[in-house]
Amino acid sequence: MIWTSEVAVAANKPVNAQLASSENSRRHTLEVSFPAVDGYLRICRLNTSAFAANLGFGIDDIDDLKLAVGEAISWLLSDDSTTGTIELAFSDGSSGNVDTNRQFHFVARRSYDDKPGTLEPLGELANAILGATVDDHRFEIDDTGQAAISFEKTLVQSVDDNSA
16 A cells, blocks of 8 residues: 555546546545455455545445445456456545545556456446445446546535534
């Protein structure tokens, strides 16, 4: 896991380009990579909880984010291949001003070691779950079978939250 002080997750860029982008800096990013095999979902959910709690998200929003991350990782692991890597980036999309809304950005990418991937597009149920739990989500599969998914969730701060 690597903490960096400047990372970009530009909403107008293709999902695969978001992990490497540096146009829009973010306050903090947590990057995690692991072999593309079952068994790492708990680590993904724990990192989601910790990162979102650090941004000030409440338990209901954290549960939504853990569900969304679980759907994203499950989709990336849904083909028959057991090779390759999953790369995740959790980032704070907030401006750093305490008076602004907090933003949780998530990007995940699946790469393959030997052959192109055979992932199907994100299914109707996964789209519905992501649509209900996060503000916006995008996925793509490129010509080589590399796949990526990203989403955001904004914590809207009330006037009472800012005055405390």
